[in-house]
Amino acid sequence: DSGVTQTPKHLITATGQRVTLRCSPRSGDLSVYWYQQSLDQGLQFLIQYYNGEERAKGNILERFSAQQFPDLHSELNLSSLELGDSALYFCASSADRGRETQYFGPGTRLLVL
């Protein structure tokens, strides 16, 4: 158990819908990262938040957005969903001190039908 929690574990929805994925980092970690993992791609970085502020953006679509709240939990919002958005979405957190090992949550498996 990494100490990072994600909900829900599974999500099935239809094209065009909107969903929200939630992540709580390890106690004391200030950085939260969101990654997408589909079958034919490796882990793709989407976005990073540090202590409530957006720090870096990766290959995140405009239909996707995220935020980090004062209690440091984060939410990833996916809208106008398409079939190709079906994937595993992982959240990771790090302490931002030293070597910055990222610890991953169990992921949310999203299936868009």
Added chain:
Amino acid sequence: GQNIDQPTEMTATEGAIVQINCTYQTSGFNGLFWYQQHAGEAPTFLSYNVLDGLEEKGRFSSFLSRSKGYSYLLLKELQMKDSASYLCAVSPNQAGTALIFGKGTTLSVSS
């Protein structure tokens, strides 16, 4: 551009030793990580190298050569439970930035 290459698949037998290679070309370098990922589960941290040389941790060792842009993960005394995907990831910038992942090497261990 940023590129990390590792073999797609490898097979080995129980009790054997296997070496998984990773080559990288990134705009910067602040360390290389290896993660293990069982199917459908979260990646779990295995090792970290930032200086050249070998880091040993039980049955697993990881090596880095920064001048060659090369790393390997060495797994000894293989067990069936080692069947998983092994992900090589580079931190290209200062600490606290996103990792760039390779596509992973799927290792199958047979008896």
